[in-house]
Amino acid sequence: MARIPTASQTLGPFYSYEFMRDDDPVIASPKAAGQHVTLKGRLLDKNGGPVREGLIEVWQADAEGRYSGQDPAADPEVRGFGRSLTDIDGNFAFQTIIPGASSSGGNSLQAPHFAVNVFASGLMRHVTTRIYAPGSDIADSFLDGLPDAAKALMLARGSDGADGKHVLEADIRLGDEGGTPSFEE
Amino acid sequence: MTTDKIYDPLPEGSQPKYKTAGYFRTGTLAPGGQMPPLRTLTELTGPRFEAPPPVDQNLVAGVDGLAIGQLIRIVVRVVDEDDRPQPGALIELWQANAAGKYQHPVDQRKAPIDGNFRSWGRGLADDKGEVVFLTIRPGAYPVPNTDGWWRPPHIHISAYGSSFVSRLVTQVYFPGDPLNELDAILQGVPDPKARERLMLVPDESVGLHEEALGYRFDLVLRGRAATPLEN
Ligand SMILES: [Fe+2]
Numbered sequence: 001m002a003r004i005p006t007a008s009q010t011l012g013p014f015y016s017y018e019f020m021r022d023d024d025p026v027i028a029s030p031k032a033a034g035q036h037v038t039l040k041g042r043l044l045d046k047n048g049g050p051v052r053e054g055l056i057e058v059w060q061a062d063a064e065g066r067y068s069g070q071d072p073a074a075d076p077e078v079r080g081f082g083r084s085l086t087d088i089d090g091n092f093a094f095q096t097i098i099p100g101a102s103s104s105g106g107n108s109l110q111a112p113h114f115a116v117n118v119f120a121s122g123l124m125r126h127v128t129t130r131i132y133a134p135g136s137d138i139a140d141s142f143l144d145g146l147p148d149a150a151k152a153l154m155l156a157r158g159s160d161g162a163d164g165k166h167v168l169e170a171d172i173r174l175g176d177e178g179g180t181p182s183f184e185e
Numbered sequence: 186m187t188t189d190k191i192y193d194p195l196p197e198g199s200q201p202k203y204k205t206a207g208y209f210r211t212g213t214l215a216p217g218g219q220m221p222p223l224r225t226l227t228e229l230t231g232p233r234f235e236a237p238p239p240v241d242q243n244l245v246a247g248v249d250g251l252a253i254g255q256l257i258r259i260v261v262r263v264v265d266e267d268d269r270p271q272p273g274a275l276i277e278l279w280q281a282n283a284a285g286k287y288q289h290p291v292d293q294r295k296a297p298i299d300g301n302f303r304s305w306g307r308g309l310a311d312d313k314g315e316v317v318f319l320t321i322r323p324g325a326y327p328v329p330n331t332d333g334w335w336r337p338p339h340i341h342i343s344a345y346g347s348s349f350v351s352r353l354v355t356q357v358y359f360p361g362d363p364l365n366e367l368d369a370i371l372q373g374v375p376d377p378k379a380r381e382r383l384m385l386v387p388d389e390s391v392g393l394h395e396e397a398l399g400y401r402f403d404l405v406l407r408g409r410a411a412t413p414l415e416n
Contacts (some may be wrong), residue, residue, distance in 0.1 A: 002267070002409070003264065003265075003266050003267075003268050003403075003405045004196055004266070004379070004382070004405065004406050005195060005199065005200075005266060005353070005405050005406060005407045006355055006382060006383070006403075006405045006406070007199060007200050007201060007355060007357035007374045007379045007380070007382065007383055008200055008201060008353060008354060008355055009201065009354070009355045009370055009374075009383070010340075010354075010355075010356075011341075011343075011354050012341060013289075013291050013292075014279060014281075014287040014289040014291060014304075014341075015279060015341070015343075016277075016279045016288070016289060016290055016305035017289070017290075018305050019277050019279075019305065019307065037196050039287070042204065045213040045214055046212075046213040046214070049213075051214070053291060057352070059227065059230070059231060059232065059349045061227070062229075065229075067226060067230040068230075068232070069230065069231075069232070069233050069368065070226070070230040079232065080232060081231075081232030102225070102226055102227060103225070103226045103227050104225045104226070105224065105225045105229065109258060110225060110227070113227070113228045115228065115349055117349070117352055119354055120214060121210070122208065122210030122211050122213070123203070123211070123214045123215075124201040124202065124203050124204075124205055124208075124211055124212050124215075124370070124373050125200055125201055125203065126354060127216050128222070128246055130223075136228060151277060154360060167341055174213070174214045174215070174216060175213060175214065175215070175216070175217070176215055176216060176217030176218075177217060179216055179217060180216075181219075181220060182216045182219050182220070183219055183220050183221070183222045183223060184219035184220065184221060184222060185195070185350070
């Protein structure tokens with residue numbers, strides 16, 4: 001019997017803090033192979049204002065482009081998933097590694113990226129987007145086909161953090177003017 | 186891990202529009218011109234979760250007795266588009282107490298707090314795809330800074346299915362409540378049949394005799410088998 005997927009409804013402002021565990025933003029343990037980074041940014045609305053109590057979810061491959069649960073050889077220290085509830089200024093942050101190039105499903109590879117789902121009060125359905133790690137020379141048919149402006153909005157900026165750990169920073173801007181490009185799911 | 190599922194486009198009208206009349210905030214968050222979806226290994230895989238503590242599905246057993254309100258027992262059944270149960274799906278549920286008040290620092294409204302009620306629960310779907318919650322019918326509550334908009338009694342549900350694409354956050358409602366017709370969030374779903382599918386279904390057989398009203402809810406996550414199933 002074919003069934004129609006249940007309609008989404010907004011997360012609302014009261015998603016319980018009790019759901020959040022200390023290791024929720026830890027996508028890869030300190031023992032994971034690869035370049036360790038803090039992946040962070042702010043969730044913003046159309047006017048550049050912060051969106052608080054938003055839920056940012058990330059799914060990614062290990063340093064060799066393998067997904068946990070899918071590839072038996074995947075690094076057991078990389079859960080691949082993390083989530084972060086934005087604070088009053090819209091900040092989110094994850095502890096992770098830069099993923100390797102992963103399969104597109106066909107024969108080609110994808111540039112290192114983080115898949116992102118965004119939930120917030122007033123966002124009627126979640127928004128799906130991606131954050132790309134900078135500096136990759138992988139030929140990626142999707143990324144290379146984007147207009148420069150859109151590509152720039154999806155690429156994280158790399159820098160060295162105060163704690164010596166590399167930082168990847170990417171804001172997620174919602175809204176229908178100059179916002180982060182997203183997918184029509 | 187399910188990379189063998191395919192994900193059809195969502196039927197027209199079955200999902201809310203990002204911009205919804207009567208709900209101002211949606212206008213500042215709605216994304217513009219979106220790109221066609223990607224369906225690579227990234228989207229077709231997703232996280233799995235370990236068993237949460239077993240007590241998490243009972244929201245009404247307080248230290249000083251039962252929570253106040255109409256006791257209800259809800260059987261949430263998680264299935265895919267082929268109606269196949271999704272064991273291991275993580276379900277999170279949160280709701281207001283009988284007075285429409287959440288146990289949450291952002292809920293600053295003056296309304297009674299019930300020390301015996303916990304406004305959140307969590308569970309993993311069993312082999313039948315089911316998670317059973319014992320809770321109460323929540324109260325309605327006003328939305329701040331609006332012209333008298335009250336949310337109808339509703340329960341928030343979050344589900345992680347077998348892939349990144351099958352992720353769902355929704356709200357379920359009580360059939361026949363007069364506030365349902367006035368709610369910008371529920372009415373933001375264009376197709377009336379899709380709104381009807383957000384109603385809890387009364388079912389005496391899953392209640393607790395003379396104790397808790399029974400309801401069922403089928404949570405249908407995206408994805409169907411690549412080759413049609415024989416029935
Ligand atoms: Fe609510």
